[in-house]
Amino acid sequence: MDALHKTKPxxxxxxxxxxxxxxxxxxxxxxxxxxxxxxxxxxxxxxLKHLVxxxxxxxxRFIWVVILILGLGCSVSLVWITxxxxxxxxxxxxxxxxxxxxxxxxxxAVGICSNNRISKRAVTELSKHLLKAERNKKYxxxxxxxxxxxxxxxxxxQTSNDGNMSHMTLHEVLGDYDVHELMQSLTPRCEDLLxxxxxxxxxxxxxxxxxxxxxxxxxxxxxNYLRVYDSKFTDKDSSSRSIDMYKYGNKSxxxxxxxxxxxxxxxxSDDFYYNVPMQGAQLQFSxxxxxxxxxxxxxxxxxxxxxxxxxxxxxxxxxxxSRDIQHVSLNLRRCxxxxxxxxxxxxxxxxxxxxxxxxxxxxxxxxxxxxxPKMENARTxxxxxxxxxxxxxxxxxxxxxxxxxxxxxxELDLVGGGIPCPMCxxxxxxxxxxxDFNNIIIYPEYLNTVPDNDRENxx
Numbered sequence: 001m002d003a004l005h006k007t008k009p010x011x012x013x014x015x016x017x018x019x020x021x022x023x024x025x026x027x028x029x030x031x032x033x034x035x036x037x038x039x040x041x042x043x044x045x046x047x048l049k050h051l052v053x054x055x056x057x058x059x060x061r062f063i064w065v066v067i068l069i070l071g072l073g074c075s076v077s078l079v080w081i082t083x084x085x086x087x088x089x090x091x092x093x094x095x096x097x098x099x100x101x102x103x104x105x106x107x108x109a110v111g112i113c114s115n116n117r118i119s120k121r122a123v124t125e126l127s128k129h130l131l132k133a134e135r136n137k138k139y140x141x142x143x144x145x146x147x148x149x150x151x152x153x154x155x156x157x158q159t160s161n162d163g164n165m166s167h168m169t170l171h172e173v174l175g176d177y178d179v180h181e182l183m184q185s186l187t188p189r190c191e192d193l194l195x196x197x198x199x200x201x202x203x204x205x206x207x208x209x210x211x212x213x214x215x216x217x218x219x220x221x222x223x224n225y226l227r228v229y230d231s232k233f234t235d236k237d238s239s240s241r242s243i244d245m246y247k248y249g250n251k252s253x254x255x256x257x258x259x260x261x262x263x264x265x266x267x268x269s270d271d272f273y274y275n276v277p278m279q280g281a282q283l284q285f286s287x288x289x290x291x292x293x294x295x296x297x298x299x300x301x302x303x304x305x306x307x308x309x310x311x312x313x314x315x316x317x318x319x320x321x322s323r324d325i326q327h328v329s330l331n332l333r334r335c336x337x338x339x340x341x342x343x344x345x346x347x348x349x350x351x352x353x354x355x356x357x358x359x360x361x362x363x364x365x366x367x368x369x370x371x372x373p374k375m376e377n378a379r380t381x382x383x384x385x386x387x388x389x390x391x392x393x394x395x396x397x398x399x400x401x402x403x404x405x406x407x408x409x410x411e412l413d414l415v416g417g418g419i420p421c422p423m424c425x426x427x428x429x430x431x432x433x434x435x436d437f438n439n440i441i442i443y444p445e446y447l448n449t450v451p452d453n454d455r456e457n458x459x
Contacts (some may be wrong), residue, residue, distance in 0.1 A: 046102035111284030113220035118273040159338040190221040198261040215292035297350035321428035335428040356421035
């Protein structure tokens with residue numbers, strides 16, 4: 001009996017606790033229902049108040065439920081589409097409100113190449129020297145000059161009518177020769193091409209401003225070309241370049257009269273071989289650290305004729321990518337920072353394209369053309385390799401885009417399908433230049449009649 005009396009109070013206490021819990025749940029449900037109904041009645045979301053209004057018919061409520069579900073589905077779809085759009089291109093471009101001072105923008109590299117790529121004076125001296133060799137006793141001076149004209153094939157890889165024998169004959173006539181040294185010695189010199197120079201309103205010696213460097217058009221007079229090597233393409237272990245190098249180099253201002261002024265002298269009596277069928281000179285513009293090469297990126301070229309004053313207005317667009325985007329995959333951001341490529345020690349799009357093209361020609365012809373930097377342990381193409389270059393050079397300058405499908409408008413089938421360079425993506429941070437060319441024809445027969453005291457000093 002005592003055990004029974006002790007059990008009953010415990011059961012009673014437990015029942016009272018259950019009643020309290022049920023009562024709390026009822027109060028909570030009632031509160032949620034009241035607050036929810038009040039929210040729906042006062043909400044600006046169209047249709048919610050009709051769901052909780054006691055006077056709304058069941059059919060109308062059902063219709064509003066369907067409409068709200070469809071609206072919610074559309075909202076979720078829009079959010080998902082927006083998320084995917086950001087995920088595929090999670091970059092934001094913001095214009096710098098304060099801008100960049102022109103004095104902080106490095107001046108582009110300028111190259112001046114005479115259209116006459118081989119000096120008649122230099123090739124005549126070479127002809128006299130070759131005629132002294134025992135192997136060339138069967139040639140006279142006229143025949144030797146005609147043979148040496150074939151050196152132009154090292155500039156122009158179009159198929160010639162002479163066949164392969166002329167290449168081999170000229171190769172044998174030259175004997176043991178270095179292509180770089182040979183073509184450099186035959187190119188018109190800067191001191192013969194550049195008459196007067198001014199930099200930022202100060203007259204300067206042209207030879208102090210310009211260097212005789214290698215470009216895609218052979219050896220030319222170059223200004224502000226800061227690349228350490230041009231006769232050698234450094235291997236992947238080289239560390240000769242760094243981001244600090246962009247702090248150096250010649251810089252100008254936005255004033256019209258500042259910048260670079262040059263007076264050219266074209267000597268028609270020294271003409272021998274033209275790679276462009278017109279008299280004049282080629283003006284080349286590129287990034288100060290990029291090899292001046294048309295198919296590889298930052299390169300612009302304009303031909304200036306004799307008796308013409310050309311004014312070039314240069315505009316620069318500076319793009320700086322934040323390191324915050326480096327975690328985004330390359331497939332999404334589609335650009336590389338200078339230090340994140342195994343293909344190059346200091347990555348630039350121009351160098352990547354140049355190396356890709358050179359590797360293609362090296363694979364096909366077992367050499368690289370003389371008008372490209374020389375690769376380590378690679379042979380420079382000579383006259384024996386012209387037939388191979390005639391086959392593959394056009395393909396080497398047509399880079400196959402890394403997209404599918406390839407547009408038929410590119411006509412890559414005409415050049416063997418181009419070459420693939422999927423490792424080459426644009427540089428994330430860069431300075432892009434644009435150029436506006438204006439020409440004024442000069443009439444020497446009139447200007448020479450103007451008295452000296454009526455002339456203004458241009459240089």
